[in-house]
Amino acid sequence: MKFKLVCAAVAATLSLSIAGCSSTTEGGVVGGQRRQLLLVSSEQLDQMATQAYSQLRAQASQKGVLNTDPAMTQRVRAIASRIEPQTRVFRADAPNWKWEVNVINSNELNAFCMPGGKIAFYSGLIRQLNLTDDEIAVVMGHEIAHALREHSREQVSQAIAAQSVIGVGAALLGLGEGSANLAGTAYEALLATRFSRVDEAEADRIGLELTARAGYDPRAGISIWQKMMNANKGGRPPEFLSTHPAEANRIQQIQSLLPAVMPLYDQAHRDR
Numbered sequence: 711m712k713f714k715l716v717c718a719a720v721a722a723t724l725s726l727s728i729a730g731c732s733s734t735t736e737g738g739v740v741g742g743q744r745r746q747l748l749l750v751s752s753e754q755l756d757q758m759a760t761q762a763y764s765q766l767r768a769q770a771s772q773k774g775v776l777n778t779d780p781a782m783t784q785r786v787r788a789i790a791s792r793i794e795p796q797t798r799v800f801r802a803d804a805p806n807w808k809w810e811v812n813v814i815n816s817n818e819l820n821a822f823c824m825p826g827g828k829i830a831f832y833s834g835l836i837r838q839l840n841l842t843d844d845e846i847a848v849v850m851g852h853e854i855a856h857a858l859r860e861h862s863r864e865q866v867s868q869a870i871a872a873q874s875v876i877g878v879g880a881a882l883l884g885l886g887e888g889s890a891n892l893a894g895t896a897y898e899a900l901l902a903t904r905f906s907r908v909d910e911a912e913a914d915r916i917g918l919e920l921t922a923r924a925g926y927d928p929r930a931g932i933s934i935w936q937k938m939m940n941a942n943k944g945g946r947p948p949e950f951l952s953t954h955p956a957e958a959n960r961i962q963q964i965q966s967l968l969p970a971v972m973p974l975y976d977q978a979h980r981d982r
Contacts, residue, residue: 738799739970740915755860759824760808766830767812775815779833783813786831789847789926793854794827796923800858800916819941823853825860839937844921844930851917851924859912914963922971925978931964 770776777783790811797804807827817834829850836846914931922928 738916738919739974740919740967756826759826759828763810763824763828763830770812770814777813778815779813782833782836785843786813786836786846786850787811789843789850789924790829792924792926793847793851793920796920797854797858799919799923800855804858819938821849821853823850823857825857827854827857829853839934839941841934841937842930844927845934845937847921847924847926848917848928848931848934851920851926852913853917854920855913855916856909858916859909910960911963914960915967918964918967919971919974922975923978925975925982928964928968928971928975932961935961935964 767776790809794807794809795805804827809827809829811829811831813831813833816832817838818832819835819838820832821830821835823829831846831850835841835849839845841849918928918931921931
């Protein structure tokens with residue numbers, strides 16, 4: 711009887727999950743329309759990201775590591791200014807986001823774009839890997855793609871759905887809170903491993919198209935990941951790859967996409 715009740719609870723939660731499924735982006739030439747579980751609003755995540763980014767920026771400023779290299783800051787912002795308008799291909803609202811780009815002076819090999827277009831590049835990524843403008847554009851396009859696809863919002867939604875199923879099931883089976891939490895931890899770890907690969911593959915595809923449309927050479931996607939893999943050979947992977955080690959199949963995917971995105975790059979050059 712309890713097993714039937716648990717099944718009913720799971721089915722009800724899954725019905726709610728299905729109702730919350732949609733795609734945050736259009737497809738472009740590379741495809742970006744996978745349906746996503748979205749149980750929280752974009753506004754909630756954007757507000758959280760804005761607060762977190764403001765705190766990060768304030769802390770970096772207090773430490774004297776915010777935009778300390780004017781030339782590098784200008785360089786990164788110039789690349790961003792060319793990529794940001796191209797986001798309309800995937801999301802009509804994205805060019806109107808409150809974009810912000812800052813460079814943090816640190817040896818970390820890291821970069822990110824928070825929900826709503828809050829971008830940070832760490833100087834170590836550019837200096838230690840000696841990145842070209844094309845390679846910076848590939849990294850930036852990749853990070854912006856995470857924001858366009860709202861992967862953070864999706865991960866939060868997955869956690870909510872998983873916890874709902876586990877909590878209801880544990881209560882009906884008479885399990886203690888500790889058992890439910892243990893099951894939740896294991897399930898969330900499984901989800902993170904599974905979906906991180908999907909997220910990264912999507913970010914690679916969409917980011918490559920953004921790079922090409924902005925007039926940066928998408929073939930730099932091959933060289934940047936080769937540099938990342940070489941940096942990873944030293945032991946601890948760069949923060950940029952800490953949960954998603956670069957693999958040969960990642961470069962193979964980029965190579966397979968070049969026939970689709972190179973015409974966009976060529977057209978951007980003609981337009982410029």
